[in-house]
Amino acid sequence: MPFTYLRRAAAAIATSCLALTAAASPHTSLQGFRLDNGLQVYLHEDHRAPIISAQLWYHVGSSHEPEGHSGLTHALEHLIFEGTRKLTADQYKTLLARLGSEANAFTTADATVFYQTLPASRLEIALEVMADSMQNATLGEADFARELQVIKAERRTEVEDSPMALAMERIHALAYGHSPYATPVIGYRQYLEDLSLATLRVWYQTWYHPNNATLVIVGDTTLEALQALVERHFGTLSPAPLRSRDPVPPSDAPGERRLVIAQAGLGERLVMAFNTPSLFTAGNTEDALALSLVPQLLSEGVNARLRKHRTGSAPTFQYLRAEYTLVQQGDSLLTLIAVPNSEQHVSLEDAEASIWEAIESLQYVRVDEHELRRAKARQLAERVFAADDLAAQGRAIGSHAVSGVPPERLEDDRQALQNLTALRLQQAAQHYLTRDRVTVAYLRNEEKPNE
């Protein structure tokens, strides 16, 4: 299977029109083919039950949005549910509800995803509906006005009513800087106010094409059966020349950034976000996989280093969470959120010092073999457990595809993770967990004067 492993995958896919070929990768049970019009299809067979997860991944997310148009991609995702040439909005939604147990969509920085988990016998209908909405969405005026209200309600409920979510939005913006990954997927409120249907229509015509999409199928079907159905319903769609996205500047080491956010209802928290490469932008897989072990070593799992950190006889932290965005087309972040132990009067400054101490220890002292093996054991077991969840498997395949990493590499990465050395981990910590890559935020609860 000819895959191009380029930094700008969306653009690369546009130019490639390959004959319909099917080939099983030698390393995995992942199979795939590409239609003449450029639609990439992946199949992971799972015959445990007569059920299928079908996911259509468009290679357009919030990071593709031009400046001043945040929220455009997510708004378009909402509007796709409002009907097509073949189905009215009511027919569309009713049919989705009847077809399977779950039909919905989500938007990320890299992708817009429509998915459905449904009985295997109904796959063809789901595929026809997906194909229909790729080029024939209605995008009507009245639906737009109402759905825009829903999106604003979503922003109110999910972000504006949550001091922490608002704070994270600001921290992200600072950490990502000039990168298009800085803007929130849902969009800033002032842009939602200005959003027009005409803009959405242009966005739809720009990105919703077979040569800008990946169809992921996990479940109870065969490659032969799937090929016939995909060819029947997607084969007639025409590809379109794709606009190449604006280049995403690498984040590198932009210097230390700090902010203090004091707001009513905000708990006392420390957030540290390091600019890191992703699996796609890292020059090599090992760096990214090494970074993926850092949350494990520092904060995830009861025996992680920071969880065991004590001030006096009590734990230094009341709450800890670290997350590294491994799969993303642009550079990403490794983010740590910590709540210092208030009963022990641990200050944000003390908490930050303890975290730097733990990071420096990863940089100066090589992790011992047992601790490394333990950190890997959890991740490796998680990869086994993931096979139980069709939709999660589909998401792993799709998110790799839209970030420019061939999903065939999922299996290779498992092996690479197993082989990762303590030296490699130490080097990654030295290179990426540095002060000139960090954004540090102190969050404080600011009570109103009368309270």
Place this chain on the structure above:
Amino acid sequence: MNEARTGLLAMLFLLACASPPAMATQEGTGGLTSLTDSALPPIKQVSPDIQAWTTEAGSSVMFVQAPELPMIDLRLRFTVGSASDGETSGLAALTLGMLEKGTQGASAEQIAEQLDDMGAQLSTTTRLVHSTLAVRSLSRPRERDTVVNLISAMLGRPAMVESELETLKTHWQDILQGRATHPVFQLRKLLFDQIFVGHPYATHYFSGTPEGIAALTTAQLAAFHRQAFTARNLTLSIVGDLSRQEAEALAQQISQTLPEGAPLPPLPAVAVSEPEIIHLERPGAGNWVGLAVPLAINARDPDYLALTVVEQMLGSSQPSRFHQALREQRGLSYRPSAGLIMLEDNGLWLMEWDIDARFADASQDLVQQLLADFVAQGPTQAELDLAVEQVANQYLQAVSSNRAMADTLMRMGQDKLPSNYLATYLDRMRALTPEGVRDALQRHFDLDRTVLASVGPTVEQQPLPGPDGSGADLQFR
């Protein structure tokens, strides 16, 4: 409700849109070529082979063998929860929490290390009427045996070390603080306080108070452990790559290690509650609004099935009237949700929605009227047909993965349903009629006892905009 970790990061990285389907106002398949008449291709029937038995010590076990993946899912559910806290608030939650914090053979750190070494996952939850451990492990004998030995020791011989309790208390105070300040928890607490006035279901809704947690001692926890975590209170669900014989041995090992204490006193009866309208002032951008109707029913009642389909027709994520009214027609709410909350032989029908503060009152009127109409008239045949199809889809999902199967078994155990319950489930569902559903609704929904609550800022109220967006300034603020 016990998750200490919130998806603070996740919510910014991935925004679920939750565009739920609309009500079946328009039948038909449009211009589709793959579906020319209205009947969908049938679902292949799946009947999991559920094996059930009782261990010598008295635990009930349900088991489904799933050899395809090298893993095991366990659910250990004890039929005692925070409602049994009595005068010692937080007792159930902290007792469960302390099980991970050291056994007579291993420290908290050693337990955590061993679980991590095996790549195993363990989570615990305390609710009003049950306490649960969920375990996921690789099924190779090395991992499985290590994990089962650990679980047995945790449940049978917890160390209840003083210093670990202090740490756990700090952690729990943090969780309680989060609940007490979260608008959805605040809303539910208002509703529970009114519907279960004076009952442990209301008193212990948060699974602890700051004062109660602070006062708890290891001796109290140890005593509660002996009374609550007994073999007779355990229902054990097992799904995965192991034989019946191995499953029996596993169940036997866990069950026989459990303490044998005097049973806990039964919970008091739930009194008849009064209707009320309650508001809690809270700064913010919008209001959270709730409507609750008390129910006296359990899952073994013949009418329960009808109420389950009502969850589709009037509930959260499906093409329900509720969704239609608030989100699909008016774009007023992002996340209207509704469903049954069951507590042994009682429960409530709960509807919750987020809304611009100006429309809080008017939306309550709208939803109240919508519910009254539905109870009076029952569903249409088309609504019922669609709901039954949705239930069939959900059923397929519920038996299709190991995780879902384990959860399904756990709920069956909790509800004391027989192991052949699923075999006839869909047939019984398909036999429902609109009149039957309406009659069941009228038997169980006493709308004169409806409680309404809202949490958020108070602003000048306005009428709702019409379904076409007319009648009000919808400018977002």
